[in-house]
Amino acid sequence: MxxxxxxxxxxxxxxxxxxxxxxxxxxxxxxxxxxxxxxxxxxxxxxxxxxxxxxxxxxxxxxxxxxxxxxxxxxxxxxxxxxxxxxxxxxxxxxxxxxxxxxxxxxxxxxxxxxxxxxxxxxxxxxxxxxxxxxxxxxxxxxxxxxxxxxxxxxxxxxxxxxxxxxxxxxxxxxxxxxxxxxxxxxxxxxxxxxxxxxxxxxxxxxxxxxxxLGRVKGNKMVDMQLSNVKLIDRGVRMIMGEIPVSYDEAKALLEKHGSVRKAVENFNK
CATH class of the missing domain: 3.40.50.10490 (Glucose-6-phosphate isomerase like protein; domain 1)
Incomplete structure (x- = not known):
């Protein structure tokens, strides 16, 4: 060729x-x-x-x-x-x-x-x-x-x-x-x-x-994303609310405690 x-x-x-x-x-x-x-x-x-x-x-x-x-x-x-x-x-x-x-x-x-x-x-x-x-x-x-x-x-x-x-x-x-x-x-x-x-x-x-x-997305969500600004933290909170029955403030507290959407959801009620 x-x-x-x-x-x-x-x-x-x-x-x-x-x-x-x-x-x-x-x-x-x-x-x-x-x-x-x-x-x-x-x-x-x-x-x-x-x-x-x-x-x-x-x-x-x-x-x-x-x-x-x-x-x-x-x-x-x-x-x-x-x-x-x-x-x-x-x-x-x-x-x-x-x-x-x-x-x-x-x-x-x-x-x-x-x-x-x-x-x-x-x-x-x-x-x-x-x-x-x-x-x-x-x-x-x-x-x-x-x-x-x-x-x-x-x-x-x-x-x-x-x-x-x-x-x-x-x-x-x-x-x-x-x-x-x-x-x-x-x-x-x-x-x-x-x-x-x-x-x-x-x-x-x-x-x-x-x-x-490699398992870095769950459903269609970036559950392992870095929480590097206010927009991403808010997105993470809303992802958690979509996965488990919690309020915005409860979801935010879970996110702050565990550091990622994935860990927050996985550790809910543990």
């Missing part, structure tokens, strides 16, 4: 600077509507990877995301939201970006071109055979990400990837590739747009489905 970077192909739209704001927004929205359909086609690939992540986590493994630029930032966002949402340790899902934490806010020149650095970054976390590493790269050609997965493969560590080109070098490197082919961007080559949206949707699926499989 010949590898074609559809993410780099010319936009389907011309003379963007001559469009009205209305037309710009309408056309961007029309392009965005195609992304969930592209994700749908990749559901079997996503299922295979999530099943493996769950299997490894049940063995005590962790999930790592590695990426550069927008892809790296999206991995960090997903990883950082797992502790407050699901009450898991901060080091269960870990996002790593080429160029280090500085690159979260500001581009670090040529960081993505270092094929050796990702393994060095992963090694700082004492990565092992129970872990899973998912490389994120819209193009599927980022040296930092490919190099990291190659070293993981050599060290018997499960590898997956999320990319937006079919048949890319990254897909061929990952044991569990996910390819969401979204086509040319509205602004040619601006893969923070449809490709970035696709990656975010897939990351949502991976982390959420994994945490549900």
């Amino acid at each position: 010949t590898f074609t970077r559809t993410t780099e192909q010319s936009s389907n739209y011309e003379q963007l600077e001559k469009m009205s704001v209305h037309d710009l927004l309408t056309n961007i929205n029309n392009e965005d509507k195609t992304v969930p359909l592209a994700v749908e086609k990749a559901l079997p690939q996503i299922e295979n990877l999530v099943s493996k992540v769950v299997e490894q986590m049940k063995k005590g493994g962790r999930l790592f995301y590695i990426g550069a630029g927008t892809s790296g930032r999206l991995g960090i966002v997903d990883a950082s939201e797992c502790p407050p949402t699901f009450g898991v340790p901060f080091d269960l899902v870990i996002g790593i970006i080429a160029g280090g934490d500085t690159a979260i806010r500001k581009a670090v020149e040529f960081a993505e071109d270092d094929k050796e650095q990702a393994w060095k970054d992963l090694s700082e976390w004492n990565i092992n055979e129970n872990d899973v590493v998912i490389g994120i790269a819209a193009s599927g050609t980022t040296p930092y990400v490919i190099g990291g997965l190659e070293k993981c493969n050599e060290n018997s560590i499960i590898t997956g990837c999320i990319t937006c080109n079919e048949g890319s070098p990254l897909s061929k490197t990952a044991q569990f590739p996910i390819e969401v082919v979204v086509g040319p961007e509205f602004v040619t080559g601006s893969s923070r747009m449809k490709a970035g949206t696709a990656q975010k949707l897939v990351l949502n699926m991976i982390s959420t489905a994994t945490m549900i499989q």
